[in-house]
Amino acid sequence: MILRLAVLGLLAFMTLPTVVVIAVSFNPTAILSFPPAGLSLRWYANALTYPQFQRAAVNSLMVTGGAVLLALPIGTAAALALERGRLRAPGAWATVLLSPLVVPGVAAGLGFLIVAAFLGLLQSRVVLIAAHVALVLPFVVRSVWVSVTNLDPALERAAASLGATPWRVFRRVTLPLLRPGLFAALLFAVVVSVNEFVVSLFISTRVNEILPVAMFTYVVNYTDPTIAALSTLFIVATFLVVWAIDRVVDLSAVFLHHR
Amino acid sequence: MARAVVELRGCTHDYGALRAVDRVDLTVHEGELLSLLGPSGCGKTTTLNLIAGFLEPTAGRIVIDGEDVTHRPAHERDLGMVFQSYALFPHMSVFDNVAFGLCERRVPKAEIAPRVRDALGLVRLEGRERERPAHLSGGMQQRVALARALVYRPRVLLLDEPLAALDKKLREEMRGELREIQRSVSITTIFVTHDQAEALGLSDRIAVMDRGRVEQIGPPREIYERPTTRFVADFIGASSILRGHATTADEVRIGDRLLRVAGPRAFAPGSEVEVAIRPERVQLATAQRDNVLEGRIVRLSYQGALTEVTTEVAGGQRLLAFVTEPAPAPLATGQTVRLHLPPDAFTVL
Numbered sequence: 001m002i003l004r005l006a007v008l009g010l011l012a013f014m015t016l017p018t019v020v021v022i023a024v025s026f027n028p029t030a031i032l033s034f035p036p037a038g039l040s041l042r043w044y045a046n047a048l049t050y051p052q053f054q055r056a057a058v059n060s061l062m063v064t065g066g067a068v069l070l071a072l073p074i075g076t077a078a079a080l081a082l083e084r085g086r087l088r089a090p091g092a093w094a095t096v097l098l099s100p101l102v103v104p105g106v107a108a109g110l111g112f113l114i115v116a117a118f119l120g121l122l123q124s125r126v127v128l129i130a131a132h133v134a135l136v137l138p139f140v141v142r143s144v145w146v147s148v149t150n151l152d153p154a155l156e157r158a159a160a161s162l163g164a165t166p167w168r169v170f171r172r173v174t175l176p177l178l179r180p181g182l183f184a185a186l187l188f189a190v191v192v193s194v195n196e197f198v199v200s201l202f203i204s205t206r207v208n209e210i211l212p213v214a215m216f217t218y219v220v221n222y223t224d225p226t227i228a229a230l231s232t233l234f235i236v237a238t239f240l241v242v243w244a245i246d247r248v249v250d251l252s253a254v255f256l257h258h259r
Numbered sequence: 260m261a262r263a264v265v266e267l268r269g270c271t272h273d274y275g276a277l278r279a280v281d282r283v284d285l286t287v288h289e290g291e292l293l294s295l296l297g298p299s300g301c302g303k304t305t306t307l308n309l310i311a312g313f314l315e316p317t318a319g320r321i322v323i324d325g326e327d328v329t330h331r332p333a334h335e336r337d338l339g340m341v342f343q344s345y346a347l348f349p350h351m352s353v354f355d356n357v358a359f360g361l362c363e364r365r366v367p368k369a370e371i372a373p374r375v376r377d378a379l380g381l382v383r384l385e386g387r388e389r390e391r392p393a394h395l396s397g398g399m400q401q402r403v404a405l406a407r408a409l410v411y412r413p414r415v416l417l418l419d420e421p422l423a424a425l426d427k428k429l430r431e432e433m434r435g436e437l438r439e440i441q442r443s444v445s446i447t448t449i450f451v452t453h454d455q456a457e458a459l460g461l462s463d464r465i466a467v468m469d470r471g472r473v474e475q476i477g478p479p480r481e482i483y484e485r486p487t488t489r490f491v492a493d494f495i496g497a498s499s500i501l502r503g504h505a506t507t508a509d510e511v512r513i514g515d516r517l518l519r520v521a522g523p524r525a526f527a528p529g530s531e532v533e534v535a536i537r538p539e540r541v542q543l544a545t546a547q548r549d550n551v552l553e554g555r556i557v558r559l560s561y562q563g564a565l566t567e568v569t570t571e572v573a574g575g576q577r578l579l580a581f582v583t584e585p586a587p588a589p590l591a592t593g594q595t596v597r598l599h600l601p602p603d604a605f606t607v608l
Contacts, residue, residue, distance in 0.1 A: 157313055158346035160333040161417075162407070163363035169334075172359075176350045 025228035043229035056214035067132035075140030109202030139188035147181025261288035270319035281471035297468035339408030347392035354388035378410035514573020540604035541580035
């Protein structure tokens with residue numbers, strides 16, 4: 001009985017923020033109050049037509065898309081090198097690649113800001129994309145790495161003995177067998193990049209800011225439920241993405257027991 | 260003599276400070292099945308990997324079909340290989356696995372399907388083209404691996420302990436089948452194994468390896484009956500090795516008994532020597548005969564068709580004898596028996 005209550009309490013604790021945000025988003029009044037006073041979609045209309053949000057959504061798409069497209073091949077190459085390559089200090093390389101996980105966002109953000117200012121790239125998306133690549137790389141490397149360790153080197157030797165050039169071996173054997181890891185990496189990279197806030201805040205201007213930063217700026221200036229509506233859309237979109245990927249590959253197989 | 264297809268000339272391979280293969284010279288002739296036999300760590304798999312092109316020798320040359328391929332990568336050597344784990348591509352159907360080598364050789368599409376079908380027919384796996392390897396039994400996976408390695412008619416077939424992962428009964432079946440297939444396509448084959456029964460039953464010739472060197476090479480019967488080194492005598496079958504004093508060129512004294520030894524190698528009279536004898540050549544002596552040792556039975560192990568009799572002869576040396584059942588007389592531990600050792604059964608080490 002006590003155990004059941006504890007489980008229910010934990011469930012409530014974990015879902016409450018989401019529930020509150022969703023409920024508030026339908027509130028017809030202009031204050032962020034709970035419980036809502038009625039039902040309305042006016043804040044959804046407001047969120048979707050607010051020009052700065054539209055601009056930020058495009059920025060998010062470009063930054064996340066660019067970062068993921070760069071991070072996947074880089075991370076895959078890194079994972080293969082860490083497992084297979086004859087690196088002199090694989091431990092040191094792994095630490096460098098995974099370090100963005102432990103470096104505080106504020107420190108990283110400041111670093112990227114200084115670099116961006118130095119290069120005169122404060123208005124462009126280039127530094128944002130670079131920062132996001134660095135931030136999602138640990139997740140990509142880890143996910144692909146697990147698939148690489150599960151890959152029997154005899155398979156690649158077999159392919160070579162059958163006459164496949166190194167590139168053909170990679171295309172026909174290595175890459176298809178890394179698929180589960182690559183999908184997990186893709187999912188992680190998208191989620192991490194789309195939700196990234198701290199570092200992006202440092203290097204964003206009105207021109208290139210991404211959605212989380214735009215939402216934060218909005219909250220600082222206005223206190224109506226528009227932001228709750230946008231958050232709800234965000235949650236729904238994330239759910240759809242995870243669900244869609246789960247339809248393609250069995251995510252529980254990727255996360256729970258690798259092969 | 261048949262044409263040499265694979266030649267190793269003084270091949271050496273070092274893993275760091277460890278010398279895995281040590282100046283190996285080896286010639287494999289057209290159509291023959293040569294086994295590399297030895298305990299784990301003897302360098303047989305490294306030797307195979309050198310031939311396959313997965314490793315480059317530290318020193319020495321590898322010649323295939325008269326061409327020096329020492330520095331040629333694996334995919335340009337045109338060999339077929341079957342791996343211990345089979346190494347079938349799990350994301351491809353049986354058909355695509357077998358077709359892999361043909362696709363890489365740019366064989367026209369129309370030609371691929373019939374050739375894959377023929378190869379699967381050769382290993383008696385017709386009708387399984389669409390299945391995934393994981394859905395097949397170990398024995399079937401083995402056949403797919405063999406079909407995949409044979410379908411493009413490679414110059415040489417390399418087999419890396421291909422039967423080791425199968426259970427005993429299946430292994431014996433596959434052994435016979437492997438030999439038939441190898442004969443029917445008459446492909447030059449190099450077979451790596453640690454199982455002497457496999458090597459003896461399958462091979463045209465066996466190269467026994469130990470610590471990176473080829474100890475002895477020859478037909479199975481020669482390897483078994485005339486081992487030239489102590490290692491080969493010990494590793495192949497069960498040999499008893501007896502130490503004694505050579506009195507003349509063909510006589511050795513063990514304890515107070517004189518034994519005559521008829522072999523290709525003579526003794527240096529007056530020296531301490533070692534001779535080896537196979538347990539199945541040792542006979543229980545019934546009537547008085549020459550070349551007899553007296554031994555006290557220390558262990559009896561009944562095996563059905565025969566009994567392994569371990570005896571202790573003069574000087575505490577052990578002598579093993581296989582007595583075919585039913586035994587001529589009941590045997591018991593502690594009992595003293597007379598053992599006849601035919602002069603021509605000895606190998607001088």
